[in-house]
Each structure stands twice: as structure tokens, then as C-alpha cells.
Amino acid sequence: MQSTTAICPSLFNAATAQDGILSRIRLPAGLITSTQCEVLTAVVNKFGNGEIQITNRANLQIRTSQALTKEALLDLQDYGLASSNESTDGLRNMMASPSAGIDAHAKINTIPLVKAWNFYLLQHPELAILSNKFSICFDGSEAIRVSDRPNDICLVATEINGEIYFDLHLGLGDRGDSPAPVGVLVPQKQVLEVLAALTEVYRQYTEQKLEQKTHSRSRPPRLRELLHDWGVEKYLALVTKKLGYALRPSPLAPLPLGERGTRSLEVYEHLGIHSQKQSGLFYIGVVVPLGRLTSQQLTGLSNLAKQYGGGALRLTPWQNLLITDIAKADLEKVKQEILNLGLYILANHPYAAIAACSGYKGCKSAHTDTQADAKQVAAYLENCIQLDHPINIHFSGCEKSCAQHHPSDIAVVGMGGINTETYRVYVGDGDSNFGREIYTDYDAKNLPALIEQLLQNYQYQRRDSTQTFREFVNQQS
Template sequence: MGEQKEKTQGLNAAEQAKLEKDGLDVVQDIARFAEQGVTALTPGDIERLKWVGLYLQRPKEDGNFMLRIKLPGGLLTTAQARVIAGISRDYGKNGLDITTRHSLQFHWIRLEGLPDIFGRLTQAGLTTLQAAGDCPRGIVVNPLAGIDAEECLDAAPWGEALYQFFQNNRDFSNLPRKFKIAITGAPHNSIQAELNDISFVPAEKRESGKILYGFHVLVGGGLSSQPQLATELDLFVLPEQVVAVAAAVAAIFRDHGYREKRNHARLKFLLNDWGVEKFTQELLSRTGSLQPGGKRITGTWNGGKFFGIHPQKQAGFYYLGLAIPCGRLTADELQELAGLAERYGDGTLRTTNSQDILIPGIAETVLASLKQEPLVKSQHKLQGTMTAQAITCTGKEFCPFAIIETKAFAARLLAQLDEAFPEKLPLRIHVSGCVHACAQPQIADIGLQGTMVMSDGVAKEAAEVWLGGTLEQQGVLGRKIAGKVPVDQAAATLVRLLSLYRDERLPEEPFGEFVKRTGLLDKAVNEWSK
């Protein structure tokens, strides 16, 4: 008893819950929870349910859960899509959200429905295991892996190898905090590499007069209240070394990461305290010798967005990128997309980490017919719009942490902005409900992050504003403006702000460069927010 008390002293509640029982063991409790209901859950049970992708949603007293399906690399067969659509109809009020890690999420899930839901998912070859919790989360892979005309390496096999290694692996089921992994073999940084705990990005070296392709390694990225872009290590990793390197970084995090405070537990804090040299030395002590870095292969950052019909690297085949506004769709829409993928594509869909969907494997011979499909024709009005470029989090509608509602608010805001600027300004607007920054506002041209503001003695929903974020080249975080904009004034404020950009930018000048060059927007938003 005294030994257990000593173990838990100074640890937060989540760490204590993990000492009581490994998060993976919650699988064995699902049938009992379904029978006994939410009132029988202990705080430790609620914490451990994250390991099967379950979060208690707002309002907590109603006993509804969000359930996240883990889709490594975003790959989904049409049969699996139909199973997901069926579960959404039966248990999730016909709704689905796409996340920034390829996953799909249901809301309104009750514990009593879990045996049937998990049974259907398992039969379809799908899982929710480790879609959340203090463990390696879903692996983000270039959404075009294997079909990307620009890729120098197909990252799909290595993304799958990472998934297979970490999935249900008890050596890594109790980390200090979540652990995010991403990999791409293409130059356009669709994986938002700088935001992950570890990312593998394409690189090259010359050996005996030949070009050798591999990866550079970035570590220690993450946003939330203390945003930080990942640091690139001076290492060149061969494809067959990827799993070993990721395992070593995860082991360093497990063995040396901080467990006292939840808001100071991500890998970035350990990296900052150790420094890059010590971290690299510890990594090499676990992996053995690795080659020094080569030349990173970079191109224009695309934000993970792929709209319209484009050729694949396979001659005669194309993929279709579909914008899913605010990352939210219905079960019926997912089923319709599955039908399109069967009739025109290779029978698969791909969710993207930018909350959209791709249909790959479209033969050139059927393109004309595909373009006449009503759903495809409806996409034309979205091309180049701010609505199509936006990213949003779940928001106050369901998330207990969020301060403002995001999905409906963002849809209204973006519609107003697109109407005000029919010339289609090239802008990315991200809307996050709270400081956790799940919608990645710090890398957007304009990031809105939920907060509250006092107006005439009344607390009102508002947003902090970030300007000029980008992952172009090595990336730069947006600058947070001092003031706060009430939600009901956001549209008017952004119309005024974007009018300055439209009227005073240089030809082809990106928004971030305009902000940096002029400083006008900082001053304007500060003034308007008073």
C-alpha cells in the first residue's frame, strides 16, 4: 500500500489511472460497461476508454460519447465506408467528422451500443484501438502515397509498417502523453511534418555517383498553448530503418518524458530541456549508427489539400480530390462517395489530414462520365474558395474543452467571406474551439481560437486571432494579435482585414508575406478588437 502511494505521489489523475490498469486492458471491460451504463464508470474508466477511441462528449451528464475510428494513412475500402455509414445511421444521428489525422469520428454514441458497433467494425477490418490515449496515435501518411507523381518514395509501406509495429504494442501503451507520427515521400509536406512528435520527410544523398533516397527526421513538434515546430535532426534514415528510429524516439519519450503535469508532458518539452545534441546521442545509443543528414527534398507546401481531377503516376489513371466543408459529412454522403469510388475508381477512398476525401484509381476512359455526376459538378463552386481551404475542430457542440462552437460558426463565416471576395483570395482559415488548437490555427493564414470577452458586463464568445502562419519552407507560426474579436463581429472584422490584403498586396504576394512586410493587419485587428 505504501509503495503504491509512493508511486502515484506527484502524478496527475491520468497517470494514476494508467497505473491502476493499462489503457489497452479497457477492451476487456466493454461488455460490462455496455450492460451497467455510464453511471457505473469511474474517472479511471473514463480516462482509459480513450484507448478504444472514446471520449465523453458535452454535456457529460447525458452520457454520450464521441468514437474515433483509426484509419492508417486514411485508406478505406468502399465496403468499410458502407459499414461506417451504417453505424452512423444507427447510432450517430447520421453524422461523421474527418479529423486532421485521417480518422473518422461519430458522435452520440451510447455505451450500450458498443458491442454491436465494435463487432461491425472488427468484421469490416476496422479498429478504434489507440485512436486516442497516451500512446502512438493514427499514422499520418501522404494522402497520395503510391499514386503521387511527385513522390520519390512511396511512403505507404512504411506507414503500414509503423502502424503494425505500434498497434496493440504494450511496450508503448503507456506514454507520458499522445505521440504523433507522420511520414511522406513527396516534397509538398502534405503531412504537416513540423506539427508531429516525429516525422519522416524525403531526403537524398549521393553515394558512388548514384542518388540514394531516404528520410530526414523531425522531432518535437506540437501546438496547443505552447506551440512549437519540430526540429530537424542531422540524420539520414533509410526506409528500412524507419520503424527502428520511430521506436527509439517513442522509447526515449516513454522512459524520460514528463508525467507530472498534462500540459507539460509532450515530447517537445523533453527535447527543449535536453537540447538537440543530447537527444540525438540518446537516439543513436538505441538505434546504433545512422548516416548524417543529406539534402531534404522540398517543394511548395500544399496544406494537405488536393482538389479536382489530377493525373496519378500510373499512366492513364487519375484521382479526384473532393472538398468536405469543415470536415463534416453525413452517412448518406459517405455512401454516395463509396458508390462513386466503385463505379469510377479502384474501389477505395482516402481521407486526408486536411479533412477532405480522395477517390483514386480513375481510368481516363471514364473521366467524362465522372465529371457529369451531380456530386462532382457541385464541387466546382468550392474550387479556390476559403470554405474549401478551411479546417475546423469539433467545437463546443460536443467537445468538453471547447469555448466556442466551431462547425456551424465557421460555415457561416466562410460563406460570408467567399461572397464578399468572389475573386477567391488564396487564404487558409482555421477555426479552433479552445487553446488545445486541434484545428491548427497557428499555421493558418488566419487562425481563430476560441476564448471569451467581456462586453457591457456580459461574457461573450470570442476568438483570439493568429496571422501569417505557414509551413512553407521551414515554416513559421502565426503571430497572435493582442485583442479578441467577438464571434458575432468576426465576419465584419475579417472582411475589413482581407480588403486591406486584396487592395494593398503585391502581385502574387502570399498573405503571410504581406503581414510580415506591412504590419498593417496587426494594427488593424488590434484597433478593431477594442
């Protein structure tokens, strides 16, 4: 039987939320086959509320009214939806670009590295003591970049003198910051051993801290705590000692801070129809409203992937998904079937770039029903405005900003209220992480009209159609 006492949920140790028991299914690189979708929907239909949520790490969450039985967990294990080693299931937190292996711009296909690292974790149960949030990212330099997503370790493919290497980035900053380059270049054939050494030194640090009872058993230190405690130099010196050879210095100049993690529009370019590097094949990026699918929608999408595509879905860290390997002759049919499922494919659909955390139905810290308020705004905008760019609107139930770590065009943060829900409203860049505050206590029921007004002002008054919403509002400050 599943345990239900976790703070950070996994499959074998779920968390108890106000709206049920929350289990997280970690999918390396966000890949899920049509057969896995069938197994998952059977579990959701039997134990759950019929809904499946894509997280901002391209994993899946389900809510059930009771703990999953041993049989259900074994089914999920049998079909590769859980690690065959229960103790390391919570560590399968591996991100890759959703277009890895199908993108003509990429330097390398990172999927084999993701699979190899997943296999390594299976063989090393001693790593189970690490924080469940320990996260690894492989960026193959695809057009859909993931190197700015918050991760503990990110390996970014780069080409030097015709050879492909990986530039090592570490999560040095605060929660939600992009990992930063640390001046180390890793040759392809050394990637796994360098990752293993980075992880083993972190494991030894974790063991020491747990023995010293600096952290409780349920909260082992994050890698960034090691980095703050020791500094990068000492960490890499210990990694070098473990490897028995020197790490190669990187000749690449790090990007200035302001140029990292600030992309806003191009991340939605994966939506819609795109050609793949494989001649004659295409992928469709599907808009999933607030990252939530019904089990019928997931079944419909996985059937499309099986019948017309490569037999798998690729989840994205923007809580959308791709169906890949579609022949040109089938594109129109697949597109129509997606629309028939109540989903969208256009990047300028209001739902394309709206993100919301679980709100008070799923989180004790929430002051507002972010999911319901976000749906209300999307439905209103769909009927009254035609967007020509995706506009990223972020609903957060409190200051923690779980649903989205990168800056948004418009952010609203729940404030509660005695008889009515209110939000702080922010736009563009400003003193706060959410942007520049324009209202402190805005009634939730008036948000749709306010956001429509902000967007109309932008469309009528912008310099020209190339000026983004963020540029427009920043020049007004």
C-alpha cells in the same frame, strides 16, 4: 462495451463531450476502403448523430448518444477499422502524404512502411503504456508534404548519390511545432528497426516516469518531455546502444526555422483534379466543409471510389479527402456526382481553407460556437466574393488552437461575452501565434461582413495577383 472516460479519445476508450460520446477511429495514412465506409456508416446510423468528422491528423471522429456495444466494436475490428489488439489501438497515429504512391514527384511510396509499422505495433502490446498522442509521420517527398505537420517522429525521404534515405526529424519544440531534423540519416532497410529502437527507449522512459509517479497513469509523458528532459544527444545515444550499431550522420543542412512550417497556400493544391504517376489515371481532391460529412455523403463518396476509382478514400490532414485512380473518361461524371453530394472541388471555394474546432457544443473550454460561426462566414463569402487563391481562416473556441497548428491568413479566437459572442481577430504574422491582432472584442454576427471587407481590400489593393493575402497584410503592419 466501450469505455467513455478518455481525455484523448480512441475507439475502445471514448471521451464524453457535451454533444455526445466522442470516438476517434485512427486510420494509418488516412486510408479508408469503400467496404470500411459501409461498416462505419452502419455504426453511425445506428448509434450516432449521422455525422462523421475528419480530424487534422486524417483520422475520423464520430459522436454517438450511447457507448458502442461489444458487437459494434467487433465489427469495426473485423473490417480493420480498429486494431485487432485493443491495447495498442490508441497508438495507430500514423501520417503519410495523401498522395503517397500516386505522386510522380515522390522519392518513394511510404504506404508499405505505414502498414509495416502498424503491424509492428500489433505485435508489441507493451507499447500500450505510451501516450495516445505518440505520432509517427512518413514523408516521401511528395508535392503534398506532411513533414511540417506536428508529429513526434517524422521520417523524410531524401535522395543522396542516387540512393533513397530517410532524414530523421523529432518533435523538439512546443505543441503544434513541426518536427526538426536531428542530423541522422536512416537507410531504407533500417527504418523499422530504428523506429522500433526510438520507441523502445521512449517506452522505458515512460515506464520509469509512471513508476516514479511523476505522471498519472492516465497521462504518460509525451516524447517531447523526454527530449526536454534528456536532450536529443542522450536519447540518440541510448537508441544507438539498443540498435548495436551507429546511426548514420546526415550531410543535409537543416532548414532555418523560418523556412519550416510556414507554407500556407500550396497545402491546398491537392484540391481539384490532378494527374497521377500512373499513366491515364487522376485523383480528385474534395473540399469537405469544416471536415464534416453526413453518412449519406460518405456513402456517396465511397460508392464513387468503388465504381470509378481505386476503391478507397484518402483523408488529408487539412480535413479534406481524395478519390484516386479515376480514368480520364470518368472525371466529369465523378466531379458532377461530388457536387450533387453538396461538396466542392475547387481550392478557391471559401470552404476549402476554413478550419474550426468543435466549439462549445463539443468542448467545455470553448467560449463560442465556432462551427456555426464558420459556416455563417463561408455561406456569406460564397455569395459575395470570388476568391482567386485559397484564404485560410481559422476559428478557434479558445487559445488552445486545436483545429489548426500552422499559421493562418485570418484567425478568430473566441472570447465569450455576456449577451453576445465575441472574437479576437488576427491577420498574417504577429506577436501572437495567431498573427497580428486587429480587433480584441468583435461581435460574432458582424464577422462575415468584416472578413468580406478584409478580402475586398486585399483584392483591390494588392501589388498584383501573385501577392498572397499574408504578404499583403504583413506589409500593412
